[in-house]
Amino acid sequence: MGKSPYSDLPKSAFWKTGVAQESPYAIEGIYKKKFSISAKTKIATAGSCFAQHFSRHLKKNGYNVLDVEPAPPGLPDHLHQKFGFSMYSARYGNIYTVRQLLQLAQEVAGEWVPQACIWEKDGKYFDALRPSVEPEGLDSAEEVANHRQHHIARVKQLFQSLDLFVFTLGMTELWVHKDSGTVYPTAPGTIAGAFDAKVFEFQNPQFGLINKDLSEFVQVLRRIRGGKGFKMMLTVSPVPLVATASGSHVLASTIYSKSTLRSLAGLWSEKSFVDYFPSFEIVTNPRLHSTSFCENLRSVRDETVDLVMQHFFAQHTPIISSHPSSAPSYREDNDIEAVQCEEELIEAFGE
């Protein structure tokens, strides 16, 4: 038999030995770091809900995760998340889409001003671009504008000082203000505001547009930084969509969203300054038979998050050792480490 190009490949190249017979708890060769992250590397985190886990574990393991909007010392730990603190490097809440990220950067750079971004509900006012950080709203539209101005100043500081930007791609579907193109993290009417089909519209941009958004984001970020280089780590959230407004089945829409974003991350990881970490693959590995998820088949179990991070820290050694995690011992769903996910509020509109 002639020599096949597959004959010298490692076991990780074959489904049988790389997946079916491989321990899902230590998948050899699933991730090889492209660059090192030192104790001094200033890391900024952002993205969809799953990114909160990533951020938390990086901090826990001694990495220098920036926080430009830290919680008031008087606020109890269990309320941090409620007010959008300690989730990411700034109080921007979840950034589900690349367009959201791009618009945030453009706003920080002073190149773009969001429109229709203050929503009212029951006499309270919300920042529509991060409605969950003040869950009970503010007393006036002016106060929302003041808070946003402060937030944007802090994000500017973050963007200027970071060395590594860790971003978790969440989904492709988004809700847009028709006239201005302003993108929201939640559909109008979910947390505040009211849906009006004449004012807002649903969009599900294709690969090319999302790729363009990410390119523009990188360019804007470079401008904010005065040309100073940075590194980027992309991940794809394994958390399925709560609901889709695309008209397709939610399963098909989820796979479409995740596939598009995975392709995008793959394309970008060919660049020298971008690394891709396969949290999506580790969680959705068929070898785990869906046990990665809680009963709702959506929330990722803490044990799975630990598993994901073990693969990460196998390449990026923890700066300080965190509590050793023992063999998986699945806890009840209500014990999982909570993440803030505005998207879940949509579920209230389903049966």
Added chain:
Amino acid sequence: MKKYLAIGSSQLGGFKRGVDLFNSQLYEDIDFARLWETGFGYLELNSQGLIVAPDKVPEQNNGKNINLKSIWKIHRTSRLPCIYDYQKIFVLASPCKYFSPFYYQKGMPIPLSSVLLKACLNSWQVDCLNYDAISPWHFRISSIVGQIVRACPEKVVFIGAPLPIEGAEKNYFETLRTVLEENSTLKECHLENMH
């Protein structure tokens, strides 16, 4: 019986003197009750509305081994203060709205929503890891303050004076002052919070 009650620890002395200088009639209308920092943390509100101290000799900051119960009373009387006897109760103890370390990390003022302020005030906690050489005792975040606020919120008036706090001047306030002097946006944000 007087119209007002003022309770607190080290801040109370300055307040007492200030009121006397400013308005001697007002001074006559106030009952003052003071306990030093460590002791203040042990005060409790009982079911009759009396603010009481336990029969306890705290080890911390108590070089003379003073029993709290024996010394806690309204100044120059032998009575315990009862919250129902007064129109207003001045709390000369933090947390108060002006007490920056409760709300800001070092040198980082943030805009505070009313809901966030309430969440902080309701917590009565301070993460002392954020500060060098400051313990919760310095903040005088005491259960009695929370109890009084819950029992008669309409009566409580916080009067805060953040200084002096051991170790905080250089480590916290000077940093904050520098930041505010250099950054007009943050200064405005801080002043807005103080309104």
